[in-house]
Ligand code: C2E
């Protein structure tokens with residue numbers, strides 16, 4: 001039994017591999033295949049609104065997997081597996097390529113003030129060639145770097161800070177924007193914040209959820225808003241679902257909002273329709 005083995009031998013039989021369910025093994029296999037063929041993944045785009053001007057300022061690219069037998073899978077069903085197996089680097093590269101290609105298309109159509117955000121997994125961030133990949137994709141698609149934003153989780157910032165810092169600096173040098181996703185869930189990173197050249201804090205949905213009924217979450221949210229203001233960072237709230245939440249946020253100085261209240265993540269055509277409607281209404 002693996003458990004009884006000692007020393008180096010134990011490393012070979014990792015419990016991970018032994019305990020893998022048949023289902024997981026199949027899914028992993030399918031993931032390999034899908035990455036080879038490359039037409040089962042789709043990016044949905046969720047608009048980000050500025051409630052001051054009532055305009056869309058950007059979109060976040062969110063991946064879905066149209067699995068041949070399981071249907072449309074959300075990221076939680078395959079991103080962790082992709083991270084475990086190392087497939088995330090290839091998948092992440094596809095996300096960057098496709099989101100930049102799509103954003104360039106919209107840019108050419110006149111949506112020059114929009115930016116597209118792509119989520120980066122911590123694993124991707126550990127890749128030494130991440131910078132050259134981002135640079136190549138910007139070159140190949142011709143998307144101006146300021147129209148690309150990369151979302152990093154706060155977790156990543158807390159851990160292995162020195163490497164992270166130089167990585168973020170290199171990305172900033174390319175001209176792309178950086179935001180910290182799910183902000184507030186790892187409060188210990190506050191001290192580092194002043195050293196990291198990031199642009200935006202994205203308040204985690206868990207605080208937004210009961211912002212109007214839970215004083216603690218309201219206080220944390222307001223602290224993040226104040227913090228962002230003093231550090232001259234943008235602040236955006238994610239997972240906003242109700243008018244009451246919008247009012248609370250606006251009243252407390254957070255004007256950038258993303259959530260089902262304004263729009264779910266949608267396919268590119270639906271996004272253009274939405275965007276056009278809003279622009280026309282402003283006339
Ligand atoms: P995230 O980056 O924090 O994205 C926000 C998630 O909240 C999305 O879920 C979005 O659909 C959902 N959401 C937005 N507004 C609302 C709302 O008002 N109410 C509710 N209930 N949910 C809302 P999704 O698309 O399932 O993505 C989940 C997570 O998967 C993302 O969290 C992100 O961490 C990860 N993810 C998504 N796409 C990618 C990708 O291309 N690469 C990587 N590495 N991770 C990704």
Ligand code: MG
Pocket residue numbers: 060119151181
């Ligand atoms: Mg995100």
Ligand code: MG
Pocket residue numbers: 181182202204238
């Ligand atoms: Mg988020």
Ligand code: MG
Pocket residue numbers: 182204205238
């Ligand atoms: Mg989140």
